[in-house]
Amino acid sequence: MGQQASVDASRAAGDAIPASGIVPLDARPLGAGGLLEALEHERARWFYWVPVAFGCGIWSYFALSREPPFATTLLPFFAAMILHAALRRAPAMSIATTLAMIMAAGFAMASIRSATVAAPILEKSIGPVEVRGFVELVEPREDRGERLTLRVTALGAVPPEVRPERVRVRTPTRMAGLEPGDAVIVRARLAPPAAPALPGDYDFARHAYFQGLGAVGYAVAPPRRDADASSPPLSLAVRAAIERFRQSxxxxxxxxxxxxxxxxxxxxxxxxxxxxxxxxxxxxxxxxxxxxxxxxxxxxxxxxxxxxxxxxxxxxxxxxxxxxxxxxxxxxxxxxxxxxxxxxxxxxxxxxxxxxxxxxxxxxxxxxxxxxxxxxxxxxxxxxxxxxxxxxxxxxxxxxxxxxxxxxxxxxxxxxxxxxxxxxxxxxxxxxxxxxxxxxxxxxxxxxxxxxxxxxxxxxxxxxxxxxxxxxxxxxxxxxxxxxxxxxxxxxxxxxxxxxxxxxxxxxxxxxxxxxxxxxxxxxxxxVSAIPTFAFVLMLAGGLWLLLWGARWRLLGGVALVAGIVAAPLLERPDVLVGRDGRLVAVRGISGALSVIAEDRSRFEVARWLEHDGDDRDAKAAAVNGGNGVTCDSIGCTATVKGMRISVARHPAAIAEDCARADILVLDVPVPKGCESPAAIVDFFAARTKGTHAIYIERPRGIRIETVAERRGIRPWAPAHPWSNEGRKRARELALRARKTAAASRGWAPDDAPSRLPAFAAPVDMLDTLVLPRADDEDDLPLFYSDDN
Known part of the structure; x- marks a missing residue:
């Protein structure tokens, strides 16, 4: 009350405010009272900060490593509202609790939106498998093929409760007369939407989740029309009519x-x-x-x-x-x-x-x-x-x-x-x-x-x-x-x-x-090498402060902006990168650039690594060629980085020696028992379940490892890998749910259902056949999909 009275008295006394509306910094007293007075002078611009605060709440939702229980997402908003009602007479607390309410509302809206668009996501690569569905979108590609977005009605033996609602596939050729709304059958290999290529990178899977895409892949044969399909739903028919008009x-x-x-x-x-x-x-x-x-x-x-x-x-x-x-x-x-x-x-x-x-x-x-x-x-x-x-x-x-x-x-x-x-x-x-x-x-x-x-x-x-x-x-x-x-x-x-x-x-x-x-x-x-997130946030906050306020104190935003620019080159770069199956490895050589032990189908992933590193070379130019401190032979590669020996084993004959001598060991097979000498081991299972590993060697002889799975957490768009403990638990729940659904729909007694269920809905004691793919399941699928797939 006292601060508000001070502001009102100041106005009544006719304090000089320039016609431009820009109030000099030195015209205000220091301290909390001066800050409140400055805010009061900027009252007309308060609304500009509403979407900023709302966005902070949204960001806090996406920054979580676990999905919050949906029933609790509104609790922060109600708590902030109660605090605001109790403290609204104190100007400072009124402003603070109002911002808290807006941020909590952003958090809640993000959670509600995530729940609203929720749809099944393919858990692992499958195929070739027959996909039946209605065409939602036809996108011709430069290579004479097409990219089709399909509303799925059937997907092999996958039951409806875990079947993606929408998939996107590339076709090798264009189908004459194909239009949105047509019912087609496509034989395709499908995979879940791609995880980031390295920790903190762009998450295509999250983007796909909010688009309703549950799988992406490519056709192994030209699509054909489905003569037995029923008429498309009304919403799809309307959308298809608009798409046909666009095509015309x-x-x-x-x-x-x-x-x-x-x-x-x-x-x-x-x-x-x-x-x-x-x-x-x-x-x-x-x-x-x-x-x-x-x-x-x-x-x-x-x-x-x-x-x-x-x-x-x-x-x-x-x-x-x-x-x-x-x-x-x-x-x-x-x-x-x-x-x-x-x-x-x-x-x-x-x-x-x-x-x-x-x-x-x-x-x-x-x-x-x-x-x-x-x-x-x-x-x-x-x-x-x-x-x-x-x-x-x-x-x-x-x-x-x-x-x-x-x-x-x-x-x-x-x-x-x-x-x-x-x-x-x-x-x-x-x-x-x-x-x-x-x-x-x-x-x-x-x-x-x-x-x-x-x-x-x-x-x-x-x-x-x-x-x-x-x-x-x-x-x-x-x-x-x-x-x-x-x-x-x-x-x-x-x-x-x-x-x-x-x-x-x-x-x-x-x-x-x-x-x-x-x-x-x-x-x-x-x-340009990647910049730290905190530097980007400083530049963003400084820019907003500079542009959204009208008084001279907005110039303080320039300080944050400059601080962000100064901090931009300070991002620590990984010394070793290991791809999601342990086959793709990059080691920082003596020149400071990455040397890549790659394979042909890893070009997209390598390109993302090099871009993040500020390296304009392509995958071929970055491949190991006997220099840059990395040596390779027919059974593997070795390098010494910051005093630590890094070994990449490519043949069983190299594993025993590398286990004994390496500080960091990378394998594209499961690590054998008794291999305990290396300070860090990334084997096939670790790479596959946790995604790309970024390894940082920190003196003296310390090792820090970041993984894609740890950065993403377990979210609706980032489910636990089927081989992980949480993934196996989720698979058990899905199997039990499928068993109960089948039993109820077919009139079976629950105890009779297991022997009569299809393999995909197997009971718990058959779980390994459900979640463990064959060795060649993904041989023909690219490791990563860009937004162009």
């Missing part, structure tokens, strides 16, 4: 614009990127323009804005309407519906849905006579997205998109306020042109600086000429490509889309030319 648009686009130009046009109009050649994708990646190929906030804003201004201009042609009705609001409604149509046509990906929510809130602000471009709208958009899709917080697209938007809108508000204070005569024509191009340059610089930490943290690369590429390509996209795409959409019902598409094609060719030439510049892409 894509065919009309590529008929006018063949080759890579047409593939990019199709990607921008329908969201289908599968036809873009990999060389073109690589050029856009290396030049920093890859974001243009994915429908996101940029494209949704251009499309929605084009509809808004077109509708408003048309309505303004009729004075009887323009002078009597709020045509600006009518145009906003038209733009919202236009954006909704673009959302449907573009495939409705999560990134596009997020962009639609953001642009819709901007149009809603217009309907409510509020500024469309404002940090409050950005905060509201982020909050709405995180409520609906809490997993978006971990999505790099969400992070980079909102980082750029927050930075751009903050800069816009700053210059807008300065322009208002300037007053005076309006700008001349030349000044307006200069301001237009200056705005393009400034917005490119601001957005590039905002997303740079995210690009380095997630992708371990830095595009040195991204600013140049964006300065050239983004205006083409904004002024030529996307408006032409809108014109093509409007002309398609009349069959007149060829003209707009040709204009769009010229703009795309300009973007491709920019990407090719910028990517070809010397040093266009620099590999």
């Amino acid at each position: 648009i894509g065919r009309r686009v590529t008929a006018v614009l063949p080759g890579p130009t047409g593939a990019i046009a199709n990607a921008l109009m329908t969201g289908e990127r599968g036809g873009i050649p990999e060389a073109t994708n690589e050029a856009f990646r290396d030049s920093g323009l890859f974001h243009i190929l994915s429908i996101s906030g940029l494209h949704m804003a251009i499309m929605g804005g084009a509809v808004f201004w077109t509708a408003r201009a048309v309505l303004a042609l009729f004075p009887s309407i323009a002078l009597r009705y709020p045509i600006k609001k009518w145009a906003a409604v038209a733009a919202a519906f236009g954006s909704l149509g673009y959302l449907a046509i573009s495939g409705g990906s999560f990134a596009t849905v997020r962009s639609f929510i953001t642009i819709s809130i901007m149009f809603l602000a217009i309907l409510m006579d509020r500024p469309a471009v404002a940090l409050r709208n950005v905060a509201l958009s982020a909050f709405a997205i995180l409520i609906l899709f809490p997993e978006s917080l971990l999505d790099v697209g969400f992070q980079m998109s909102f980082a750029a938007v927050v930075a751009l809108v903050s800069a816009y508000e700053m210059f807008r306020d300065r322009a208002r204070r300037r007053g005076g005569a309006p700008y001349g024509a030349l000044t307006k042109v200069a301001l237009f191009f200056g705005g393009i340059v400034l917005s490119t610089l601001v957005a590039s600086a905002a997303v740079a930490p995210f690009a380095i943290y997630h992708f371990h690369t830095s595009q040195q000429f991204a600013i140049l590429a964006n300065l050239l390509a983004v205006p083409l996209c904004n002024i030529v490509v996307m408006p032409a795409a809108l014109a093509a959409f409007l002309a398609m019902p009349l069959g007149l889309e060829a003209g707009p598409l040709l204009v769009m094609g010229m703009g795309i060719e300009g973007m491709v030319w920019t990407a090719d030439h910028v990517a070809a510049l010397p040093g266009a892409v620099t590999a």
Whole structure:
């Protein structure tokens, strides 16, 4: 009460606050009272921190190593609410408990979302197995194959309670006339969605879990139609109709614009990127323009804005309407519906849905006579997205998109306020042109600086000429490509889309030319070693503090930002990496670079290791060649790192000697009994059950081991390995559940069920045949799947 009275008295006394709203740091007393007064001056910006606090709660859910009991997820929220009710009269405690409530709400929403999308995940690799289902999505690939997403109706002998609801498979050839909604039969090898390639790396399995994918794999034979299938569910039939409409648009686009130009046009109009050649994708990646190929906030804003201004201009042609009705609001409604149509046509990906929510809130602000471009709208958009899709917080697209938007809108508000204070005569024509191009340059610089930490943290690369590429390509996209795409959409019902598409094609060719030439510049892409999470968090917190507050104390965010940049190179790199089956090993040699003992089917995993290490070599160049302190012969490899002997045994003849002499021993077979001398042993079972091992040699002669399984914990998207103790326990529970289900459905007495059950639902005493795969079960499956599989 006393602090609030102090604030009120200060206001009543008419304390001088600059017209800009920026209150100097030295105008406030130090201590808790000064902090509360500073917060009170920033009351209008408090809402900006709601999605930040909500996101912290979501992050705390995903950071857990175990899934919390669902019944307890709301307890922190109710506890914080009770505390808030009890302590709300104390300003400091009121603020603290409000933040605690918001964070607890984020935690609860993440848990609820996880439970809502829960679906079975394949426990181990199987196949070839017959998959029956309805086609949800057909994505042509550059290699003449297709990637199919199937809604599964049958999967070999796998019972329904453990059968994935949705799988994604690659096919070697394209099936003529295949469309969403078709019932097909595919013989395929399937595997669970891939775990991270190393501890702390991108978790594709988590991404797949929230997409409803329970397995991924590839077809061993072309798919064929299922003549005996029933009609698809209504929801799938509606989705299939939309997908067929998208495909028809894509065919009309590529008929006018063949080759890579047409593939990019199709990607921008329908969201289908599968036809873009990999060389073109690589050029856009290396030049920093890859974001243009994915429908996101940029494209949704251009499309929605084009509809808004077109509708408003048309309505303004009729004075009887323009002078009597709020045509600006009518145009906003038209733009919202236009954006909704673009959302449907573009495939409705999560990134596009997020962009639609953001642009819709901007149009809603217009309907409510509020500024469309404002940090409050950005905060509201982020909050709405995180409520609906809490997993978006971990999505790099969400992070980079909102980082750029927050930075751009903050800069816009700053210059807008300065322009208002300037007053005076309006700008001349030349000044307006200069301001237009200056705005393009400034917005490119601001957005590039905002997303740079995210690009380095997630992708371990830095595009040195991204600013140049964006300065050239983004205006083409904004002024030529996307408006032409809108014109093509409007002309398609009349069959007149060829003209707009040709204009769009010229703009795309300009973007491709920019990407090719910028990517070809010397040093266009620099590999950057992974940075510590705490350094990334410092940069993120500093950036938010700098952009979301309005007073001068926001400059304190620069301190955290600089601290994060200084700490970026401090990540300790592993001395030994062991892949998930013990066959793939990388050892840090005397040069400081990794030497890889690899096999052909480990290319993806090796690539991720090298990227994380800031190494721009490919798997072949990083392979052991007799140098860098690693020596190999026909039975294994040895190296000495920081005074410790590392042995990689590849033949039974080497195991006895390596057991006696090695400090760190890596085997691709189970460790034999009596091998106890090494300080650390990673054998086949350890690698398979715990995933990639990262081994750190710490002086004096200490060893620290991190594994993928330990970093992931046991979560719905990361179940315990079937060979682990927890995995065997879970398999027993599934077997017992299957036995009871079969007994109940077939009218058996429970005691009679075991002898009549299929092998997959075997009773507990047959568990080993259930969970232990044959030796050749995974020989033809790639070890890791990227998001492209």
